[in-house]
Amino acid sequence: MLVYLTPLLLLLNGLAAGVLFGTQLGGQPYLASLPTDRYVHAHAFFGQRYDPAMPICLVGTFALDTVLALTASDAAAQALFAVAAVLAVTTAVISVVKNAPVNRWMRTLDPDHLPADFQDPRKTWGAWNNRRSLLTIGALVANCLALGVLL
Template sequence: MISGLLSVAVLVGSGVVAGVLFAVALSVLPALLAMPADRYVYAHQLIGRRWDPTMPIIVLTSTAADVALAVLARKGTALFAVAAALLLAVSVVSHFCNVPINRVVKSLDPADIPAGWRDPRPLWRRWHLLRTTLALLAVVANAVGVVLA
């Protein structure tokens, strides 16, 4: 019974994480890249208001559920362990790479972009695409793990 509930939890959780990150990569990021600096800063500040703490909670809860399944499931345990590691990597990339960039952008005044401002969008995009790939791999590992279990 508990493995069944955890299976649903990891599929929903990792699916939401992968879906949100994929949607940002597919639609939001290209729109932000096309904006002039002042509009980008303003839009980034608006878009970023609701991510914390929602996404970290979903990522870490899904990671914990994967760890539990890796221990409790009869089959597919290695896949749940891999999914947990991938989701943990999503969290690490987010926390140490994307979030520091977000903090800098949130501190800016869109009407007063400093001279010589270094546009963080290309670097943010690279880190975001990495965590999106990790999240997509995690949901695939979970899906295959649930089918095998």
């Protein structure tokens, strides 16, 4: 079972970590540099492109890590898979509670006619995105270490 689950786990976790790493390197700095109206348009554009791929990657990572934490033959690997599962599910919770609502809201706004009470979410959204990125990359590191223990 390990032979089939670990490649899929590394693929899903690697895709999620790669997307979030990419937002740190390019997406978030680009969005931060834009004037408000262009930011709203760009955020709405980017925000809709990652569903449902990111949720599938994160939930898949959590599920596979949980299975491997329960079934791996080595206690150190089990512990590392468990740590990765916690990191992945924490990322998913942050995504659902903090980032996805902003993404949905941004898609409803007209960049040319922003509400008078518009609150620019870049700083808060970016801080939560930074956390998600670190957690997901941490999960990937833990998964690679667990696989290293098993090899």
